Every structure is written in C-alpha cells, then in structure tokens.
C-alpha cells in the first residue's frame with residue numbers, strides 16, 4: 499500500500515518487479531467479489547449492552563465488540579482490530595490478552611492501515627488459533643479474499659460503516675489540537691461518554707478538549723466531505739453483510755418499538771446482526787458478557803442508512819482534498835468545517851434547552867410511535 503496525495507492508503511504494484519501473475523487481481527474483492535451465499539439477507543437483529551458498565555463506558559456503542567473479543571480470548575484466541583500506534587497513526591494489530599484489549603476498544607474515525615496483518619492472521623490460523631478479525635466491510639472482504647479459503651477458526655466481524663477519512667487529514671487535525679491547546683497528543687478518544695452516548699466528548703491525554711457537536715473533524719466526517727473516494731460507491735455495503743457478525747450503534751432504539759431499558763442504559767446500546775451459523779456460534783459464546791433483547795430490522799435501519807447505502811458525495815468533496823494538500827487544518831476548518839445548518843441547530847438545542855424538556859418531548863414522540871406500532875416490545 500502507498501499513501502496518495504490525499505493521504506489515503508492505496509494498493510500499489512511495483513512495475514519493476516511485477517511478473518504479471520495477476521495474483522493481485524485475483525485477490526481484489528472489487529474485481530471478483532467474495533462469495534456471500536452463506537450469509538443471510540434478512541439477519542436476526544439484537545439490541546445488546548455489555549454487562550460491565552466500565553467496559554461500556556470505554557466503548558463507542560454498547561461494548562458488543564468487547565463481549566465478542568472476551569469470548570475469543572477466554573479460549574486462548576487472538577483478536578485483531580484497530581489501535582493507535584506511538585505516532586498516533588491508526589493501524590490494525592493482534593491482541594492476545596484482556597489487558598491489551600483496551601487499545602482496540604473505541605472507534606477511530608480514520609482509515610486504518612492493514613500493514614502485514616493479513617499475513618500474520620494466516621499464520622495464526624494455520625497454527626490452529628481462533629482469530630476474531632474486526633474491521634470495515636471492505637477490510638472484511640479483503641481478509642477473506644487474501645486467505646483464498648474458508649477457515650473454521652476465523653470469525654469475521656464488520657460494522658456498519660459510514661466511510662473513512664484520510665490518515666493525513668487526521669494527522670493535520672491532531673497537529674491543530676496540539677497547536678491550539680499547547681500539548682503533545684499521546685492519546686485520543688473520539689467518543690468519551692461522560693455526558694452520555696449521544697453527546698460524546700473528545701478527550702486528549704485524558705483531558706476533555708471539546709464537545710463532539712462542535713468538533714470540525716467530525717462535522718466533515720458526518721457531512722461526508724472527508725471520506726475516501728471509493729466510500730461513495732462502496733461495493734461492500736448492503737445485505738448480505740460481509741462479516742459473520744455485524745456490530746453498530748443501535749441509533750434510534752426505542753423510537754419505533756417499546757424498549758423499557760431506554761432510561762437505564764444511557765451509555766450506549768449496540769446493534770448486533772447475526773449473518774450466518776458462525777456468527778451465531780460466536781454470539782452464543784459472547785452471551786455471558788452481554789445483556790440482550792431481540793430487535794427489529796426496520797428500527798435498526800431507520801436510523802442507520804449506511805447499513806444499506808453508501809454515503810452520498812457532497813459537492814464540496816470536489817475540492818476538499820485538493821485544498822487539503824496545501825492547507826492546514828485551521829484553513830480547512832474555516833473554508834469547509836464550521837459547524838452549521840442542522841448540526842448547529844442540534845448543537846444549540848442540546849446546549850441550551852434543558853435536558854428534561856428534550857427528554858419529555860422524546861418520550862411523547864416515542865409514546866405515539868409505540869401506540870402506532872401496536873405496542874410491539876423489545
């Protein structure tokens with residue numbers, strides 16, 4: 499892989515050493531898609547939350563990932579996911595212990611480098627180790643094509659993916675934070691839940707630096723300015739899913755069907771989709787770590803369109819990355835990333851309208867929807 503001018507990682511062929519065996523084309527999931535005949539188009543859906551509230555608070559959603567990972571580690575398996583390295587770049591790594599799992603926990607909203615991890619996974623699998631791989635749908639398709647054959651000891655977990663921003667953009671963002679706060683960033687959390695699941699805070703070196711709703715980097719991510727070009731036509735989105743099991747935020751839980759835990763579990767609910775028999779097996783072994791309720795596909799989809807459709811490409815995407823080549827993050831922020839429009843109204847409402855008014859309004863809307871849906875319950 500090489501880094502493009504936009505900072506994204508791209509596959510690269512060294513023409514001087516290439517022997518034209520076409521192995522690269524044969525392992526490319528875009529040219530020859532993976533076989534999805536074993537995965538369900540209409541999978542079972544669950545609302546889940548980790549029984550351990552501390553793990554839940556360190557996770558982006560309800561901590562479903564940690565429950566799946568714990569089931570694998572308990573049986574001496576290996577968990578592969580994304581973590582920050584010591585230069586604050588995001589890369590996939592293998593994790594062998596519960597202590598090490600901390601580094602994989604939490605979403606890093608940037609393209610993760612695969613480095614040599616696919617080769618390491620193959621070697622663990624050939625030694626008979628159980629491996630859980632977690633990544634975007636395209637990274638799941640990538641590992642399956644790379645391995646060329648089915649391994650019974652490999653469990654693949656994808657997540658609903660909105661798209662990924664560029665590693666170079668992320669580095670510029672961190673430099674901007676360092677300059678404006680006068681600190682060296684050594685750890686970063688996109689979704690600290692001190693003020694709840696919906697109102698995430700950005701935390702640098704264990705200090706809160708801003709509310710998520712005012713974060714320019716996240717505004718660009720949410721508005722789709724900063725996604726990789728391929729994300730707008732992602733061939734790996736939709737049903738059936740690419741992983742054996744899929745995790746995500748269960749946004750909108752309780753908005754359509756009655757869910758009595760809505761007030762109790764304030765620090766995140768995961769959506770889990772069981773795509774095939776292997777996913778079912780993994781979910782079974784993760785159940786001791788989880789509370790769960792059977793969910794409804796339509797409710798999951800209603801607040802999470804990236805489940806079936808790639809993010810739309812905004813007009814600003816034409817120039818965003820061209821400008822990034824010469825601009826620092828502050829200049830990009832001024833030109834593109836000032837929080838505005840609906841995001842500003844929502845931020846204003848969350849900041850200034852007392853919490854109990856928002857909660858009561860939501861309760862009324864929920865009550866009406868529950869009645870309209872014949873009081874179906876999770």
Ligand SMILES: Cc1cc2nc3c(=O)[nH]c(=O)nc-3n(C[C@H](O)[C@H](O)[C@H](O)COP(=O)(O)OP(=O)(O)OC[C@H]3O[C@@H](n4cnc5c(N)ncnc54)[C@H](O)[C@@H]3O)c2cc1C
Pocket residue numbers: 556557558559560561562563564578579580581588602603604605606607608609610632633634657658659660661662663745746747748749768802804
């Ligand atoms: C770029 C990106 C876009 C996403 N878009 C959506 C979305 O549109 N809707 C939605 O519901 N959820 C989305 N998610 C998933 C969501 O943020 C949570 O990661 C997911 O719900 C799991 O949460 P958890 O509490 O179970 O586990 P967590 O502890 O939060 O675990 C996160 C898992 O994701 C892996 N991971 C983190 N960052 C990356 C990365 N950059 N690349 C590959 N793997 C990574 C970690 O290794 C870990 O296994 C996205 C995540 C990412 C990284």
